[in-house]
Amino acid sequence: MGGGSSGGPRVRVRVPSKVNLFLAVRGLRPDGYHELVTVLQTVSIHDTVLARLDGSVASAHPAARRFMDLAFTQEAGPDVPPGSDNLAVRAARQLMGLVGVGTAHRDGEAAVPVTRLHLTKRIPVAAGMAGGSADAAATLLALNHLWGTDLAREELRDLAAELGADVPFCVTGGTALATGTGTATAQVLCRGSYHWVVGISGEPLSTPSVYRAFDEVGTPSEAEPDAVLQALRTGDAEALGAALHNDLETAAFSLRPELRDARDAFLERGALGALVSGSGPTVVGLAESAQHATELAGRMQDAFDRVEVALSPAGGPEVAVD
Numbered sequence: 001m002g003g004g005s006s007g008g009p010r011v012r013v014r015v016p017s018k019v020n021l022f023l024a025v026r027g028l029r030p031d032g033y034h035e036l037v038t039v040l041q042t043v044s045i046h047d048t049v050l051a052r053l054d055g056s057v058a059s060a061h062p063a064a065r066r067f068m069d070l071a072f073t074q075e076a077g078p079d080v081p082p083g084s085d086n087l088a089v090r091a092a093r094q095l096m097g098l099v100g101v102g103t104a105h106r107d108g109e110a111a112v113p114v115t116r117l118h119l120t121k122r123i124p125v126a127a128g129m130a131g132g133s134a135d136a137a138a139t140l141l142a143l144n145h146l147w148g149t150d151l152a153r154e155e156l157r158d159l160a161a162e163l164g165a166d167v168p169f170c171v172t173g174g175t176a177l178a179t180g181t182g183t184a185t186a187q188v189l190c191r192g193s194y195h196w197v198v199g200i201s202g203e204p205l206s207t208p209s210v211y212r213a214f215d216e217v218g219t220p221s222e223a224e225p226d227a228v229l230q231a232l233r234t235g236d237a238e239a240l241g242a243a244l245h246n247d248l249e250t251a252a253f254s255l256r257p258e259l260r261d262a263r264d265a266f267l268e269r270g271a272l273g274a275l276v277s278g279s280g281p282t283v284v285g286l287a288e289s290a291q292h293a294t295e296l297a298g299r300m301q302d303a304f305d306r307v308e309v310a311l312s313p314a315g316g317p318e319v320a321v322d
């Protein structure tokens with residue numbers, strides 16, 4: 001896959017990752033999913049999806065698009081599926097199905113035009129930072145623009161919910177309160193910016209395994225996000241640090257005890273607060289300022305495989321047309 005002629009229209013979407021500032025697991029729903037209350041915020045570690053139409057301008061005509069093919073390439077590690085299991089490809093196929101692109105084939109002819117998708121990953125994989133979901137959201141936005149299908153954000157969010165719990169949030173970005181399985185989101189007020197040290201483990205932790213562990217060692221909680229929401233409204237980093245909360249931590253710690261040590265090390269070494277993001281294994285520490293974040297990152301190098309400083313909220317996906 002990849003290669004081929006260039007020169008067609010190109011759309012580039014830069015999409016941020018997320019942290020969960022608050023996550024309460026209320027219990028199991030009849031459909032087997034867990035009922036959540038969570039506050040999500042984008043952070044400035046980004047993936048990029050580049051979408052390009054290969055072929056002449058005439059082949060970009062809506063009628064020609066019925067015969068379109070899809071090619072996918074990526075600059076990512078071995079943990080990221082290369083083909084149809086990749087969430088970016090699943091998002092593309094879902095949008096193709098909805099808008100009638102690429103659903104027919106001419107007998108014996110190579111499909112023309114080809115939509116080429118290229119993914120560049122910076123967001124750690126299976127890390128609780130919604131990397132796959134971010135790529136799916138970026139792909140929906142990129143192709144909606146490239147193909148001129150003009151679906152509204154709300155329609156894209158409906159499609160996104162079929163792809164994964166975090167995908168609707170990733171379409172919008174910013175700061176949101178999510179309920180249900182996480183797909184129902186409402187934007188919340190956030191003043192100021194927050195400086196984070198992001199501690200990344202090279203060994204992924206699968207989300208389903210963390211939920212299974214939660215069912216064994218965790219207890220559904222009645223925790224409420226009020227203190228986090230209040231801190232965000234007033235832009236109070238110290239209050240936010242004290243209010244950070246994640247019910248999945250116990251489960252993540254039961255699978256990977258060293259994550260508790262890493263969280264505690266953040267607190268001992270001067271973070272305003274620290275927690276596992278989502279289902280982990282990423283642990284984030286909140287700093288007082290950009291300078292404090294850089295210093296704290298230096299002190300945390302020994303606890304993780306990769307340490308980054310990042311800013312939140314990081315807005316939403318940015319669509320650029322080349």
Ligand code: ATP
Pocket residue numbers: 079080081085086087088124125126127128129130131132133135136166204207278279280
């Ligand atoms: P969340 O925070 O939404 O639970 P996560 O950040 O923990 O997600 P992802 O990085 O999305 O996890 O990866 C979860 C799994 O999804 C990976 O193990 C990988 O096999 C698969 N996957 C599919 N597409 C992608 C993609 N584009 N990027 C990363 N992982 C992908």
